[in-house]
Amino acid sequence: MTLRLVVDPAAEVDILEAFRWYEISSLGLGNRFLDSLDSAFQSIIDNPVAFPNVIEDVRRTLTKTFPYLVFFTANEESVYILAVIHASQDPDYITSRLDA
Secondary structure (H helix, E strand, O other): OOOEEEEOHHHHHHHHHHHHHHHHHOOOHHHHHHHHHHHHHHHHHHOHHHOOEEEOOEEEEEOOOOOEEEEEEEOOOEEEEEEEEEOOOOHHHHHHHHHO
């Protein structure tokens, strides 16, 4: 059974902001970022428990090529993407985002 992917609205904003930044940087780079993110999402869906817990039941993975952390939770039916945050962010900011 394939898990359903649900992206939190705050994570959607994260993704859109990163896409815009990369696309302004270099035309087409935003799409490469989205491809990298899709690959990370597929890895999560394929085996969510393969990734470490970072806060209680919140797990994390890193996108390939781009320095973004994907934070998520999962149950038997769905994967919930909570945040997509640049890896250089202050850990306190990340914790506050995930506790919200």
